[in-house]
Amino acid sequence: MANQIPVVDYLVLDTAPHLRAHQCTSCDALFFDRRNACAHCGRTDFAQKALAATGTLRAYTQVHRAGPSVKVPYISAVVDLAGGGVVKANLLDAELSDIRPGLPVRLRTFVAGIDDDETEAVAFGFEIEDTQ
Ligand SMILES: [Zn+2]
Structure with a gap:
């Protein structure tokens, strides 16, 4: 497995990725x-x-304007974490017509970039949790 580093120091990359707060x-x-x-x-x-x-x-x-390397549109969201904590992150793989406040979501990590030494920069977002 490639070396990985989180893009923010409050993202913990282990077998169950999560955020960590002070x-x-x-x-x-x-x-x-x-x-x-x-x-x-x-x-x-x-x-x-x-x-x-x-x-x-x-x-x-839904955000339609961003820097030249950022794909638009994307959905910027505010998430109330179970047990406390509020975080702003992107909602991944979601259509605007399918979402509404109160939907259950789950943190998901993804590789945002790879450097010349093949170290992966890992970012996070949230996806709508499958409640089926
Ligand atoms: Zn205090």
């Missing part, structure tokens, strides 16, 4: 970026928290 130990607020202090309560102690790979679609929009 959680304030005082008020449980979650942040993907490292903080010196909690933006909610001001305390300075954090723990790592593994977030669920499943959630529900809170909101979305």
